[in-house]
Amino acid sequence: MNKQHKIKFVFTGSVGAGKTTAIQAISEVDTISTEAKPSEKSVVRRKPTTTVAMDYGELTIDGGQKISLYGTPGQRRFDFMCHILTEGALGLIILVDNTHDNPMGELDYFLNLNAAFLQNSAAVIAVSHFDEANQPSIDDYYQVLEERGDPWPVIHVDARNSDDVVMLLDTLLATLEYS
Amino acid sequence: MSILTFAEIRLDVPWQVVDSAIADFYLLNHRLRALINQDATLQSLPRKQCIFYTHNIIDRNDNELIISQATIPSLGSLVLLFNHLTSTKTVTHTSASVSEQPKSTVVDYHPAVSAEDSIINHTAINLEPETDYFDPEQGFVGLLISNEKGIKYFNLNNEIGFDKLYIHPEEKSYYTNNKLESLNTFFSSSESLSPQFLSEVELQQQIAAAGLKPQPLNNLIWYSTFSCSQGNVIKGHNPNDIVRLKRWPPINLPGCRKLIKLAAYMQSNAVDLNVAQTKTGIPMNQIYNFYNACKVTDLIEHVQQTDTYEKNLGDEKRQMFAKIGKRLNQSRQS
Numbered sequence: 001m002n003k004q005h006k007i008k009f010v011f012t013g014s015v016g017a018g019k020t021t022a023i024q025a026i027s028e029v030d031t032i033s034t035e036a037k038p039s040e041k042s043v044v045r046r047k048p049t050t051t052v053a054m055d056y057g058e059l060t061i062d063g064g065q066k067i068s069l070y071g072t073p074g075q076r077r078f079d080f081m082c083h084i085l086t087e088g089a090l091g092l093i094i095l096v097d098n099t100h101d102n103p104m105g106e107l108d109y110f111l112n113l114n115a116a117f118l119q120n121s122a123a124v125i126a127v128s129h130f131d132e133a134n135q136p137s138i139d140d141y142y143q144v145l146e147e148r149g150d151p152w153p154v155i156h157v158d159a160r161n162s163d164d165v166v167m168l169l170d171t172l173l174a175t176l177e178y179s
Numbered sequence: 180m181s182i183l184t185f186a187e188i189r190l191d192v193p194w195q196v197v198d199s200a201i202a203d204f205y206l207l208n209h210r211l212r213a214l215i216n217q218d219a220t221l222q223s224l225p226r227k228q229c230i231f232y233t234h235n236i237i238d239r240n241d242n243e244l245i246i247s248q249a250t251i252p253s254l255g256s257l258v259l260l261f262n263h264l265t266s267t268k269t270v271t272h273t274s275a276s277v278s279e280q281p282k283s284t285v286v287d288y289h290p291a292v293s294a295e296d297s298i299i300n301h302t303a304i305n306l307e308p309e310t311d312y313f314d315p316e317q318g319f320v321g322l323l324i325s326n327e328k329g330i331k332y333f334n335l336n337n338e339i340g341f342d343k344l345y346i347h348p349e350e351k352s353y354y355t356n357n358k359l360e361s362l363n364t365f366f367s368s369s370e371s372l373s374p375q376f377l378s379e380v381e382l383q384q385q386i387a388a389a390g391l392k393p394q395p396l397n398n399l400i401w402y403s404t405f406s407c408s409q410g411n412v413i414k415g416h417n418p419n420d421i422v423r424l425k426r427w428p429p430i431n432l433p434g435c436r437k438l439i440k441l442a443a444y445m446q447s448n449a450v451d452l453n454v455a456q457t458k459t460g461i462p463m464n465q466i467y468n469f470y471n472a473c474k475v476t477d478l479i480e481h482v483q484q485t486d487t488y489e490k491n492l493g494d495e496k497r498q499m500f501a502k503i504g505k506r507l508n509q510s511r512q513s
Contacts, residue, residue: 007499026510059510061502134393142426151446153427166510167436173507174443177500178459178490 008068009169010086012114013095014106015074018128018159020055022095023069025162027057050074054085082113091172092123095159099133104144111150122175123152124168130156151179190261204264209233312414313407315475319366320407322374323400324475330382331374335365345382345391346374352393354386359402360433366403397476402432405472410464413471423449425480428473438469449486
């Protein structure tokens with residue numbers, strides 16, 4: 001396969017933020033997920049199972065080309081997968097669970113983890129579970145981004161809603177095209 | 180031709196596109212400008228009655244009327260341009276009817292000219308109508324952005340029945356069971372704009388009973404401004420103002436989703452709104468709605484000089500993005 005023509009978007013972010021759900025919401029094929037019992041304590045209390053290698057879904061564009069949708073594992077010990085999966089990707093969607101103990105810390109962590117990739121690419125910050133916790137606010141997220149000098153859009157989403165996930169990709173595409 | 184047909188109802192006098200040597204206005208490919216002093220036919224054309232079309236609007240001279248070929252036309256701009264031309268050219272316009280003499284002509288030096296052109300005026304003349312402005316200090320938006328303190332609520336008598344919209348300015352929150360788009364009629368209604376006041380305790384009791392959760396007041400201000408603007412630019416805006424977005428607007432609000440690329444463009448480029456229209460192809464009335472909403476919510480930064488960031492993607496990547504965009508659009512519609 002010609003690597004140049006691979007179209008890839010990556011969903012990353014904290015455990016339970018909705019990466020697997022988001023890919024399932026829009027993939028036109030049955031998604032491939034690698035779920036297992038979590039090993040990290042902080043994850044055990046949040047979810048009974050979690051992604052350990054990756055999630056995979058697909059969309060097809062005109063001409064039969066595939067858009068690959070990858071989800072990274074949320075547990076810290078699998079961070080290396082993030083670097084593998086983002087290689088050659090067009091852009092990154094960082095999902096942050098707003099009910100997390102420290103959502104700002106999570107945002108900071110995933111931006112740092114992907115700093116090298118984001119030097120030449122784009123990201124969208126998707127804040128999930130906003131209906132359960134409306135603090136921190138979207139303004140708070142922008143403040144963190146402004147302090148870091150990052151220009152990425154912040155959107156609160158319901159990862160179960162395909163319209164919301166499409167909007168994330170639309171925004172990422174516009175960022176790649178115009179920003 | 181088709182865009183002219185759409186525009187006709189709002190034109191002061193009827194226009195007709197003809198293919199004849201004598202006309203009131205002439206549509207020319209910009210490349211002919213270089214030959215205008217050498218070619219006798221071109222030389223005979225009055226410059227003030229020439230409209231040039233081009234893919235590159237940067238390549239222009241002062242006091243020229245330019246049509247950008249790069250994007251879909253803006254009907255509002257087309258109407259403004261044609262009515263402006265009519266008012267400045269006093270030849271045969273006062274009692275014109277469709278059957279009378281044509282007012283313009285296409286000199287078909289370049290038959291590939293698209294009717295789907297957006298209009299940009301680069302003359303020093305302000306084409307904005309002086310009256311059709313959006314005034315944010317009036318109506319519902321005016322009540323939202325006023326400095327008046329205290330928790331208030333509005334009674335909503337909409338199609339779903341009796342309901343309330345609570346505003347808590349100090350908390351920068353609002354509460355309602357309604358989706359924003361269902362409040363459009365309320366925003367523009369002058370009858371329902373009499374707020375009632377209540378205490379913090381009363382608010383807490385009522386929102387607890389109704390199971391309401393706080394939502395960002397800025398989103399309500401953004402959306403109501405967007406909805407109430409009706410395609411008119413905000414009062415006090417100068418068409419030559421160079422602006423950029425300080426940060427992304429709430430693009431998940433209804434209506435804003437269609438304007439994601441405008442948000443992306445205006446976040447990275449400091450330009451006037453006409454340039455934003457040309458670069459994104461979004462109709463001017465929608466740009467005004469968007470701009471007003473961003474302006475009222477303090478998301479607009481005014482700068483002294485144009486600062487553009489041209490992204491050189493290349494044809495292959497651009498085509499790929501177009502295909503991805505098309506696929507995402509299909510997902511949205513399915």
